[in-house]
Amino acid sequence: MILKPSDPELDQLCAHLHQLAKQETWPAASLQACGDAGVFRWFLSKENGGLGWSDSDVVRGYLKLSAACLTTTFIITQRTGACRRIGGSANTAARERLLPDLASGKTLATVGISHLTTSRRHLGKPVLGAKVDGDTILLDGYSPWVTGGVHADTLVVGATLDDGRELLATVPGDAAGVSAEQPADLVGLTGSATGMVKFSQVSIGADQLLAGPIENVMKAGVGARTGGLETSTLAIGLAMAAAAYIRDEAEKRPDLSAAAESLAHELSDLETDLLSAAAGEPLCSTEQLRSRANSIALRSTQAALSAAKGAGYVTGHPVGRWCREALFFLVWSCPQPVQQANLCELAGILD
Numbered sequence: 001m002i003l004k005p006s007d008p009e010l011d012q013l014c015a016h017l018h019q020l021a022k023q024e025t026w027p028a029a030s031l032q033a034c035g036d037a038g039v040f041r042w043f044l045s046k047e048n049g050g051l052g053w054s055d056s057d058v059v060r061g062y063l064k065l066s067a068a069c070l071t072t073t074f075i076i077t078q079r080t081g082a083c084r085r086i087g088g089s090a091n092t093a094a095r096e097r098l099l100p101d102l103a104s105g106k107t108l109a110t111v112g113i114s115h116l117t118t119s120r121r122h123l124g125k126p127v128l129g130a131k132v133d134g135d136t137i138l139l140d141g142y143s144p145w146v147t148g149g150v151h152a153d154t155l156v157v158g159a160t161l162d163d164g165r166e167l168l169a170t171v172p173g174d175a176a177g178v179s180a181e182q183p184a185d186l187v188g189l190t191g192s193a194t195g196m197v198k199f200s201q202v203s204i205g206a207d208q209l210l211a212g213p214i215e216n217v218m219k220a221g222v223g224a225r226t227g228g229l230e231t232s233t234l235a236i237g238l239a240m241a242a243a244a245y246i247r248d249e250a251e252k253r254p255d256l257s258a259a260a261e262s263l264a265h266e267l268s269d270l271e272t273d274l275l276s277a278a279a280g281e282p283l284c285s286t287e288q289l290r291s292r293a294n295s296i297a298l299r300s301t302q303a304a305l306s307a308a309k310g311a312g313y314v315t316g317h318p319v320g321r322w323c324r325e326a327l328f329f330l331v332w333s334c335p336q337p338v339q340q341a342n343l344c345e346l347a348g349i350l351d
Contacts, residue, residue: 001037001038001041002037002038002039002042002061003038003051004053004057005053005057005060005061005064006060009037010037010061010064011064013033013034013037013039013068014064014065014067014068015068016030016033017030017033017034017065017068017069017072018068018069020033020069020072021068021069021070021071021072021318021321022316022318023191024071024190024191024321025190025191026148026151026191026192026193027069027071027072027075027191030069030072031072031075031076031105031108032105034065034072034076034105035104035105035106036105038051039061039065039076040076040079040080040083040102040103040104040105041103042057042058042061043058043080043083043084044083044084044087044099044103045087048087048095048099048103049099049100049103050087050103054278055229055278055279055280056275056278056279058278059229059233059274059275059278060275062077062230062233062234062237063233063236063237063240063271064237065237066233066234066236066237066238066241067237067238067240067241067244068241070189070234070237070238070322070325070328071189071191071192071325073234073237074147074189074192074234074328075110075147075148075192077230077234078110078111078147078148079102079108079109079110079148081110081111081113081156082102082109082110082111082154082155082156083099083102083103083109085111085156085168085210085211086098086099086102086109086156086170086210087099089168089210089211091207091208091209091210093207094170094207094208094210098154098170101153102154107153107154108148108151108152108153108154109152109153109154109155109156109170110146110147110148110149110152110154110155110156111146111147111155111156111157112128112143112145112146112149112155112156112157112158112197113143113156113157113158113168113218114143114144114145114333115127115128115143115144115145115158116158116160116166116217116218117218117333126141126159126160127141127142127143127144128140128141128142128143128157128158128159128160128199129141129159129160129161129162130159130160130161130167130213131161131162132161133203135205135206136203136204136205137159137167137169137203137204137205137209138201138202138203138204139157139159139169139171139177139199139201139202139203139204140199140200140201140202141159141198141199142196142197142198142199143155143157143158143196143197143199144196145194145195145196146180146194146195146196146197147192147193147194148192148193148194149173149180149181149183149193149194149195149196149197150180150182150183150193150195151173151193152173152180153172153173153174154170154171154172154173155170155171155172155173155178155197156168156169156170156171156210157169157171157197157199158217158218161213164215165212165213165214165215165217166212166213166214166215166216166217166218167209167210167211167212167213167214167217168209168210168211168212168217169204169208169209169210170204170208170210171199171202171204171208175202176202176203177199177200177201177202177203178197178198178199178202179197179198179199179200180195180196180197180198181195181196181197181198182195183195184196186328187324187327187328188321188324188325188326188327188328189325189328229274229277229278229286229289231290231293231329231332231333231334232274232286232289232290232293233274233293234329235290235293235294235296235297235326235329236267236270236271236274236293236296236297238297238300238301238322238325238326238329239263239267239293239296239297239300239301239326240267241318241322242263242297242300242301242303242304242319242322243260243263243264243267243300243304245304245307245308245318245319246259246260246263246300246303246304246307247260247264249307249308253307256307259303259307263296263299263300263303266296267296267300270289270292270293270296273289273292274289274293277289287335287337287338287341288341290334290335290338291337291338291341291342291345293329294329294330294334294338294342295342295345297326297329298326298327298329298330300326301319301322301323301325301326302323302326304319304322304323305319305320305322305323307319330342
């Protein structure tokens with residue numbers, strides 16, 4: 001059991017995850033290893049069967065995990081988002097029914113909520129609707145981006161009623177009317193099995209409601225912080241893996257030393273700002289931190305590819321995978337100010 005981010009067992013786990021990451025398929029073995037090591041308990045309070053790690057310790061743990069295998073870590077963020085929504089709800093029955101097996105790693109939960117925040121918000125009609133039918137609520141439509149939907153035992157989904165109110169509910173992955181589509185073939189993180197889940201007149205009861213129906217349900221309770229520290233942390237973790245590769249290569253090739261030192265210095269400053277934000281003492285805005293994290297993820301992975309030369313462009317080499325994975329941060333829960341800042345940097349437009 002990994003009790004704190006400085007435990008040597010975490011480094012051993014990460015070394016194992018790094019080796020398994022080469023497969024780029026659904027990381028069942030990696031997730032099992034994380035469950036066995038108690039990783040899923042980091043994010044839950046002691047009252048909910050977790051270890052109650054502080055936000056700063058969670059960030060430190062995520063940095064190491066994401067440097068080892070971004071796909072596994074991304075899946076964990078979606079799993080954690082579901083668990084936090086369950087744990088933070090007033091639904092005692094749902095907590096008692098679901099959290100013990102989720103904390104141990106026996107079962108898998110994931111979220112289908114992006115359509116309530118950034119994805120598909122431009123459409124006039126909600127993509128996943130909800131209608132009251134007596135004592136039950138019927139869900140009809142789809143959630144466009146669900147990570148591990150084909151593997152999930154529990155889905156935490158958001159839906160919208162005709163009057164605009166929203167709700168969050170738990171739905172068994174094998175419930176009647178639930179259909180997980182073939183996962184999308186992504187540029188990077190294909191192993192996360194992210195794709196659409198359809199809901200055809202899926203009936204849910206009060207014992208499955210986590211929040212709502214209310215307006216802006218995503219602002220209620222505890223859950224993943226969309227566009228916040230979580231996404232920045234994973235981007236920085238990926239950059240750390242790329243920078244470590246350049247540093248190791250620089251020991252054999254002195255011409256890489258300047259680049260290695262520059263990236264190391266920038267990452268050190270960024271990690272300091274990240275941990276300060278996690279401790280509640282931010283030195284910059286969340287958007288500024290995310291923009292900087294996106295930037296260094298893109299630049300460090302491409303620098304690693306340059307250092308690896310042609311070998312890095314061959315399928316199976318980690319730096320090629322890192323370059324593709326870095327692109328993910330341009331689209332994952334990326335707020336408009338961050339998108340604009342990244343576009344300006346890529347276009348060479350300086351403030």
